[in-house]
Amino acid sequence: xxxxxxxxxxxxxxxxxxxxxxxxxxxxxxxxxxxxxxxxxxxxxxxxxxxxxxxxxxxxxxxxxxxxxxxxxxxxxxxxxxxxxxxxxxxxxxxxxxxxxxxxxxxxxxxxxxxxxxxxxxxxxxxxxxxxxxxxxxxxxxxxxxxxxxxxxxxxxxxxxxxxxxxxxxxxxxxxxxxxxxxxxxxxxxxxxxxxxxxxxxxxxxxxxxxxxxxxxxxxxxxxxxxxxxxxxxxxxxxxxxxxxxxxxxxxxxxxxxxxxxxxxxxxxxxxxxxxxxxxxxxxxxxxxxxxxxxxxxxxxxxxxxxxxxx
Ligand code: PMV
Numbered sequence: 001x002x003x004x005x006x007x008x009x010x011x012x013x014x015x016x017x018x019x020x021x022x023x024x025x026x027x028x029x030x031x032x033x034x035x036x037x038x039x040x041x042x043x044x045x046x047x048x049x050x051x052x053x054x055x056x057x058x059x060x061x062x063x064x065x066x067x068x069x070x071x072x073x074x075x076x077x078x079x080x081x082x083x084x085x086x087x088x089x090x091x092x093x094x095x096x097x098x099x100x101x102x103x104x105x106x107x108x109x110x111x112x113x114x115x116x117x118x119x120x121x122x123x124x125x126x127x128x129x130x131x132x133x134x135x136x137x138x139x140x141x142x143x144x145x146x147x148x149x150x151x152x153x154x155x156x157x158x159x160x161x162x163x164x165x166x167x168x169x170x171x172x173x174x175x176x177x178x179x180x181x182x183x184x185x186x187x188x189x190x191x192x193x194x195x196x197x198x199x200x201x202x203x204x205x206x207x208x209x210x211x212x213x214x215x216x217x218x219x220x221x222x223x224x225x226x227x228x229x230x231x232x233x234x235x236x237x238x239x240x241x242x243x244x245x246x247x248x249x250x251x252x253x254x255x256x257x258x259x260x261x262x263x264x265x266x267x268x269x270x271x272x273x274x275x276x277x278x279x280x281x282x283x284x285x286x287x288x289x290x291x292x293x294x295x296x297x298x299x300x301x302x303x304x305x306x307x308x309x310x311x
Contacts, residue, residue, distance in 0.1 A: 002040045005115035009033040009103035010152045011180055011281055011307070012272050014240045015161075015218040017196050017247055019146045021208075023215035024162050026222060027152035030180065030307045035095035035108035037116035042088040049090045050074065062086050069137040073110040076133050077117045091116070098303060101182045102189075102273035107149040110134040128166070130154040145189075158309060160222055173228030175311045178281050179266070179292050181257050184302030185277025192249045192274040199248055210243050217243075228311075234267025234283045241270035249275030256299050264288065264295035 008029040015025025042049070048061035050070060062085070064071035070093065078085055093113065097105040114133050118125035131147070131154035138145050146163045160168040200207040217236050224232045241258060244250055250271055258269040261282035269282035280301075284292045293304045 002038050003116055003120040004036060004038045005112050005119055006034045006036040007108040007111035007115065007153050008156055009035075009097040009105065009108055009305075010149055011103065011178070011279065012148065013281070014221050014236065014270075015214055016273055016275070017193070017244065017249060018211040018214040018218075019148055019161065019163060020144075020193060020196070021200070021211050022163060023211050024160055024218045024222075025146070025148055026158070026160060026218055026225075027148050028158045028178075028307075028309045029152060029156045030097075030103060030305065031156070032305055032307045033095075033097040033103060035093065035097055035105065035112045037109070037112040038092045039116050039120040040090045040092075042090055044088055046088045048074075048086050048088065051090060051092045052094065053092065054094050061091075067140065069106060069140045070109060070113060072140060073113055073133060073137040074117065076136055077114050080129075080133065081117070081121060081123060083121065089120070098182060098305075100186060101303075102278035103180070103305075104149040104153050107134055107138055107153050110137045111150070111153045127151075127154040127156075158225070170222060170226060172225045172309055172311045174230060175308050176225075176230050176233065177284050177286055177289060177306060177308045179261065179284050179289065179296060180272070180305040180307060181261070181280045181282070181296040181301035182303045182305075183253050183257060183277050183280065183300065185251070185253055187251075187274060187277030189274030189278075192276055196247055196249065207247070210246055214240060214243050230283065230285075231267055237268030237270045237281070237283055238262075244271055244275060251276045253277070253300055254280055257296055257301060258282075260295040260299035261292050264291045266292050 008031045013026040019025035051058045131150045134150040257280040261269040265288035266282035272279045272281045
């Protein structure tokens with residue numbers, strides 16, 4: 001019997017970059033896009049195959065280099081479970097999460113893989129263990145990530161995250177809707193994180209002050225989300241965006257998307273994730289979704305995903 005498991009995309013609501021310096025961040029899963037892994041048993045004696053039919057990948061596990069994140073996560077998981085390093089399985093992955101766009105596509109694929117392996121051998125896996133295994137593969141892509149991506153994807157719930165601590169799950173009082181616009185501009189998180197570090201080294205007092213200001217906004221945002229005060233959340237997005245611009249991670253194309261969303265009625269908007277390129281998120285009342293989506297597409301967005309964060 002094949003075993004299938006999946007994992008959602010994710011988006012950071014507030015606190016990116018400051019989270020690298022020990023401040024809190026809030027992230028939510030994006031269940032409208034998912035990564036899926038399926039494991040099928042092959043006849044005895046066959047080598048383990050990893051296949052991603054959507055991108056034409058079909059390779060045997062033992063031949064894939066250590067730098068290939070999906071193979072790495074499979075190897076780590078097999079070792080953790082004391083299984084053969086070359087089980088007679090065909091492992092297939094697929095995903096509707098746009099690649100390299102700040103939605104955590106890599107972490108979601110890895111999470112689906114780990115879940116599928118545990119399920120296939122009938123073992124339970126906690127979100128903490130899942131997240132830990134996926135973190136190893138994230139390090140390959142991002143250098144020294146805070147761990148927020150793998151954590152929110154493993155839990156699949158809105159999270160309050162502080163680096164090095166167990167996350168806190170919290171519950172929105174009311175559902176709220178976000179339009180996630182992909183700027184189509186590739187800007188590796190590694191680069192923007194490195195640039196912020198340079199800025200911090202040159203002006204640690206100024207940067208620490210901004211990180212503290214972001215932390216206060218993030219605290220307030222949690223209270224506001226738990227109280228269901230969505231309009232206030234929009235204002236917090238705007239203030240977080242202003243601070244991210246001061247950190248040097250915004251860009252004219254992102255500012256244009258943010259302005260367009262607000263002009264079309266969004267309650268607030270900001271970049272999400274590493275910045276410069278990647279995504280902009282806009283908080284939108286349900287009746288304004290269409291208008292905001294159109295405005296984003298007319299102002300340079302390559303794609304807009306609408307997600308509702310559930311209460
Ligand atoms: O670019 P993303 O969505 O993977 O987010 C990066 C978030 C940062 O805070 C900038 C870096 C990190 O590791 O937390």
